[in-house]
Each structure stands twice: as structure tokens, then as C-alpha cells.
Amino acid sequence: MEHTYGKEACQAKLRASRDALEVIQGKWRIPIIVSLTYGNKRFGEIKKDIEDISPKMLSQELKELEMNKLISRTLYDSMPVTVEYALTPLGASLNNLLQELLQWGIHFRSEMTGKEMKVPELAEHD
Amino acid sequence: MEHTYGKEACQAKLRASRDALEVIQGKWRIPIIVSLTYGNKRFGEIKKDIEDISPKMLSQELKELEMNKLISRTLYDSMPVTVEYALTPLGASLNNLLQELLQWGIHFRSEMTGKEMKVPELAEHD
């Protein structure tokens, strides 16, 4: 069958997916955003949420997210100096995408744990 | 305010997001899946869609996607040997996520290009 009629549409989608991926790609960005959907947080609080992130990576990724205007950084001149990170409207606009991602993550895990137990004799290759 | 009540929920979401990301992370997996939403395709056809992918990466990522049961591979013993790749139901279940990803990619791009121009009241959005 020809799917040539969908060629430009396909190319447009490929471009859009790349635009989005460029911003949210990486091991830590989505986790950081998920953490911030639970309220504004300080550096140390995000670090507590995402237990295995190093301060270097957290700092680096927060900067990237701030540059892309997904989060905001507010410095409070309180006694030991605190910094609050928050989602911007643009960051918050990831909400639907995040919901789908999380739902699919759960779906995928249940599919895998349910199906991995099944008959392995059909395996064609290893 | 306190977000301690959401602590376990946050951790659950972080786990789900990691599960999902593990599978779809990378430069090429989403593009490959997007390409396959436009119909079953052969190796060379996907390569034509995603112009700058190398045969090595395409082969490698197709294998990963097949292992994770997102796509299927069918060998046809025709004259120059053709192979058809298709989304499995699990791969197709990414549809909602993809839609949100694409929509957000477009939204993000328009936000960025719109705001960089510094004409907020004129460039409302198209």
C-alpha cells in the first residue's frame, strides 16, 4: 500500500517529536519535573526525592530546564540562603504528556511482568 | 505548604517515569515508532523516513524495540529478501503518549520562537 500520502505528515511529526525530545531527553529531566509537580521545592528537597542523583547532575539539569523556561529559580536571602525551584506555565504544560508517560510506564511494566512468565519455546532467536 | 502527604505518590510516579523512559529513551526510538504509525515498513523505508539515521543505529534500535515487544519483525522470503516491521499492540499503545509528545513539541517550539521575537501581543499564536 502507499503511505506516500502521509509522507509530509510523517515528516512533520518526526520534527515535532525531535523538538520535544531535545528538551526532555536525558536521565534526570523528567524525574525533576515530576518532583516539581508535587510543589515548589528547594535543591535539597529535589535531591531527597530523586535519591540517586548527584549534586552535579541536579545542578546541571536544573540549569538546562531553566534555560528552556520549564522551571524558575528563586533565591531567598534567608539565613542559610535557600533557593526555590518551581514549574513555569510552560513546564506545567507538560502535565498531559507526563500523565500519559506515567500511565504507559505502568502499563508497560504490567505487560512485561505478566507476559515474561509465558512460554519461552516460541523464541525464534536469542 | 506541605507536600509530604504526596511523598509515596511522588516516588511511585518517579518509578513509573523511569520504567517508561528506559524503553523510549534515546535519539531514535520515538522517531522509529512514529514512522511505523504510518504503516508497516521495511528497513529501507524507515531509513528513508528518518533521513539521518545510520543503518547501524536503525538495526540496533529495531532490535531493542523488538526485544521490548513494541514492534514485530517479519521476514519475507521474496526474491531480494524483504523484512517488514510493524507496531505490536503494545507499541500501538504508545499512541496517546506520542500524540501528547508531538503536541507539546509544537507548543514548545511556538512558545520559544514566539517569545524570542519579543512581540507578545502580536504573535498570539497561529
Added chain:
DNA sequence: GTAACTAGTTACCTGATGGAAACTAGTTAC
């Protein structure tokens, strides 16, 4: 024999990703 089609594989290389640990800096407490 050579070339071209199919669908890849292999070897080699580079630059980005990410981790560990030590260090900075300002303030409070002792």
C-alpha cells in the same frame, strides 16, 4: 567477472553523559 538491489554487521573512533569526591562560600553555633 561487476554492479545493484535487499538488509543488515563489524570495527573503529569521538564526544556527550554521568558518577565520585573534594572543594567553595556565607552564616550560625560552639
Added chain:
DNA sequence: GTAACTAGTTTCCATCAGGTAACTAGTTAC
């Protein structure tokens, strides 16, 4: 002075994602 709290930064290092180019293999055509 030392320690502990905040929020990072810096350096050094290893791994890995990804790119390039050449090569395999089976068939058709010349």
C-alpha cells in the same frame, strides 16, 4: 578555630550513545 547547614562548583574519570565507513550475504541483471 571547627562543625554543620544551605546550595552548589570543580576536577577527574569511566562508560556509553552514536557516527563513519567498510564489509557480508544472497539474488538478479549484464
